[in-house]
Amino acid sequence: MSKETDMDTMAKHTIGTREAWLAARLELLEDEKELTRRSDEMARRRQALPWVRVDKDYRFDTDEGNASLADLFRGNSQLLVYHFMFGPDYKAGCPTCSSIADGFDGFAVHLANHDVTLAAVSRAPLAKLQAYKQRMGWTFPWASSLDGDFNFDFDASYSEAQQRETGIEYNYRREPPMAPIPFTMGKEAGDQSPPVQNAIMTGTDVSTYLRERPGMSAFALEDGVVYHTYSTYARGLDGLWGMYQWLDRAPRGRNETGMWWRRHDEYGKR
Known part of the structure; x- marks a missing residue:
């Protein structure tokens, strides 16, 4: 992250007293507890699904x-x-x-x-x-x-025929047919979107990757x-x-505009 972006990000945050922080934290705590209760209920509903x-x-x-x-x-x-x-x-x-x-x-x-x-x-x-x-x-x-x-x-x-002709069913939703995407799409432009970057890093074109x-x-x-x-x-x-459970509790959260993560043995190689 550049210094300019760093300063802009810091400027968006409120600076306050310990007392103001504690009051805001206690208010947030009530919402966190409610989220925990909702999460417990979701777990019970998962377990109640028919086998x-x-x-x-x-x-x-x-x-x-x-x-x-x-x-x-x-x-x-x-x-x-x-x-x-x-x-x-x-x-x-x-x-x-x-x-x-x-x-x-x-x-x-x-x-x-x-x-x-x-x-x-x-x-x-x-x-x-x-x-x-x-x-x-x-x-x-x-x-x-x-x-x-x-x-x-x-x-x-999914098969190539499903992907290109009939569309696929993923995450309980229907996706329309997808046209072939060239291997080099996004590579020269520095596209940092996860599908493009993941495809490049797996040695495939995007269409093959997304099957x-x-x-x-x-x-x-x-x-x-x-x-x-x-x-x-x-x-x-x-x-x-x-990784994201920790980032969601970090001062700047996920703080991402593209795919920043790598395999754990690849950091420092780019």
């Missing part, structure tokens, strides 16, 4: 070999799947998904000891996932659904039967993106 039996025999490639959806539970009765954007044609995983996944290892062990398995699923071949996982230093389970329908059925992947979408899905295993219980996408993932 939908999963009858299709989804298969995955994992570090332990070919696996079923039930196998991904790893002995627990609950499974949380992060739909990680890493398509078969990607050269590397999505940087945005990577920034979210950076937090997984820290709490996956706690979830695993509370009857919940956290895993990622992507359509890239397992060898690509394993190499990228090693590069990032991650240990959470990551399965490939390359030859199956899992990502397509849970609205995290994968981020999301998470929850499943339960009861009496040998797998049930789908919940899915969320797009801004519904904000609460899982630990």
Whole structure:
């Protein structure tokens, strides 16, 4: 950030006494408590959604070999799947998904000891996932659904025909057909929008990049039967993106005009 922008940003903030700060903080606290109560209610409503039996025999490639959806539970009765954007044609995983996944290892062990398995699923071949996982230093389970329908059925992947001819269903909304976007679109112009920057950083054109979408899905295993219980996408993932929970409490908040984040091993390289 330039000094001029810094000064402009600082000028927008009120300077006050400790007493004025405390009065404003107490007023904000009441709204924060209400938000917490609303969040608790949202959690109860998620858990109250009807369970939908999963009858299709989804298969995955994992570090332990070919696996079923039930196998991904790893002995627990609950499974949380992060739909990680890493398509078969990607050269590397999505940087945005990577920034979210950076937090997984820290709490996956706690979830695993509370009857919940956290895993990622992507359509890239397992060898690509394993190499990228090693590069990032991650240990959470990551399965490939390359030859199956899992990502397509849970609205995290789309065919080129869907994207260009019929449109796609994402985040419970219909998106119209999308024309092909050249690989170089936005690159020379320095476009900092996440779709363009993420596409560049995954080694794809924007159209190919956007045939994968981020999301998470929850499943339960009861009496040998797998049930789908919940899915969320797009801004519904904000609460899982630990970086933003901290930024929302920083003095200048998210303070962003474009895509500023990188994979954690790429800072300082640009």
